[in-house]
Amino acid sequence: MSDGITIALDAMGGDQAPGMVVKGVEIALQRHPEVRFLLFGAEDEVQPLLAKLPNLGKSVTLYHTNEIVADDAKPSLALRTGRQSSMRLAIEAVADGRADGVVSAGNTGALMAIAKFVLKMLPGIDRPAIASFFPTRRGESVMLDLGANVECDAENLVQFALMGDVFARTVLGLIEPTVGLLNVGSEDLKGNDAVRGASARLRAMVTPIRFYGFIEGGDIAAGTVDVVVTDGFTGNVAVKTAEGTAKLFGEYLEAAFRHSLPARIGYLFARAALRKLRMRSDPRRYNGAIFLGLGGIAVKSHGSTDAFGFANAIGVAIDMKLNGVLDKIRVELARLSEAPSAPEPAL
């Protein structure tokens, strides 16, 4: 399946890098033994780690650089300087065709700025969006944008809907995914100009998108739609609020089981089932946000993730390539620009 796929990795990005990157490669190789990896990072730090895992030798090539993009570096500065940074070199490996995708757990803003500059945008897309999976009552859904654009107009949201739709069809394998616009109510009059305008366009456009209409915050976890479309400000707050709430609930649960002797005994009996619950809501399983709209595959891992989470982010990049997501988005965009469009609705 994954024959001939090569993934470029920023070995120095992330709180626990480069250790978790190298261990993440080891985990990823168990799932995708044929994939090859290009690692970019400091030889004196990465080489000893690789030496301890001789099995990785035939799958990994290390490219030395001492430059690193700092976590607090301004994206514009990281773009202008740091031409030899591990992040920049890994992205360039995608641009020049040596790799099929790049994964980094480094500075999000810098990764976005450099990836946008080096990989360019897909024709017909004005801005990239950060997309990610999340668990719902019905399984998994996709949400975008999670923070690339703090302000979005109706046209941006329509493009996000289109990219999210293709992404859900390909990577999630859904036949006819439903797409919803996040709003403060379900009625047509609710919300700001951007969401109302996007809704009107999506209803009028000739696209294969199954547009559900507006959804509310409670619909995210309920899995009311397969693709949640929103601006980067709201999406970023929503996804972090959900993570924070899940974490608090987990802590409440732990406290409840420590509460009394019977509760402790109960915990012993229910331990296996609770472990399953913990696995189900493990944020590492959903690690790996995709920069959709770029001319190449770029995946951002949480900066604080471990090897297990990083391996999942690598898996997202591999899935993107295996499913030909970018090509399919290109086809949809081309079809859309050729289609006889319905008259622009008056708002």
Next chain:
Amino acid sequence: MSDGITIALDAMGGDQAPGMVVKGVEIALQRHPEVRFLLFGAEDEVQPLLAKLPNLGKSVTLYHTNEIVADDAKPSLALRTGRQSSMRLAIEAVADGRADGVVSAGNTGALMAIAKFVLKMLPGIDRPAIASFFPTRRGESVMLDLGANVECDAENLVQFALMGDVFARTVLGLIEPTVGLLNVGSEDLKGNDAVRGASARLRAMVTPIRFYGFIEGGDIAAGTVDVVVTDGFTGNVAVKTAEGTAKLFGEYLEAAFRHSLPARIGYLFARAALRKLRMRSDPRRYNGAIFLGLGGIAVKSHGSTDAFGFANAIGVAIDMKLNGVLDKIRVELARLSEAPSAPEPAL
């Protein structure tokens, strides 16, 4: 304590009205036996319910009206028509001094529009904000705006910060509450013009507010600050996302306990502790959103709540009155307009 307090109730608002309103009064009277209630609604529906609870007789006065604001009524229409609606009459009871506050579980938009028109705004406040408590790791915090204003500028956010600060001091009884602005990152450069502008003003202003700076979605449940300030679009999505996530987690937990025989046995042992957990995260405990910025006390209950939840919303209105929240906001606003203000920061 609550001697002489009178609360006006829209007896017909909410999915389970008027039954849950009358039962809500019964529960509220157990906690605040001296409070008097003015109920506005259809005599043929409400009177039989009151007849079954003769103890309520001395505390409740029923005012008959057959008009009701429909759940899907447009706020502007509800404001122009329906002068005799149960909602309008209850609000007018506050305006003409017969009641100290109003509680309704009816149409939010209509309640806001009518309350704004009838009760007017506090001097110095441009727009009202919907505020509510929510549970955090550290206890309870306040968040506003939860949906009154889909678009806010920096000045609106500053006013919300000021009102939220007074609210936390009075109703939550905090000495020096911390106030945070919800954003997509903690650095000064992050976010849109509104949050950056509000942050600059709050840092420059001479106020008693302990301004923490920017917070992110994950900080809400963590209780990083006592008052979370945000625009109504983001706040509405965040609070509904948190509720949805907590609900999903609860369902996962239930499924885990049904998963196997040992898990079921474990549940029996841990039942008491888990009941405590359920109580702790019961959304009914946090029912009752305050419309801050109005010249009178108006509290919105969830439309789908039951008597227990409605009684909590009544409790919020009583707490607002007992603590003199509106008067204290008036004092702060007056002090602010007299204070020698620091020079407006250049952005």
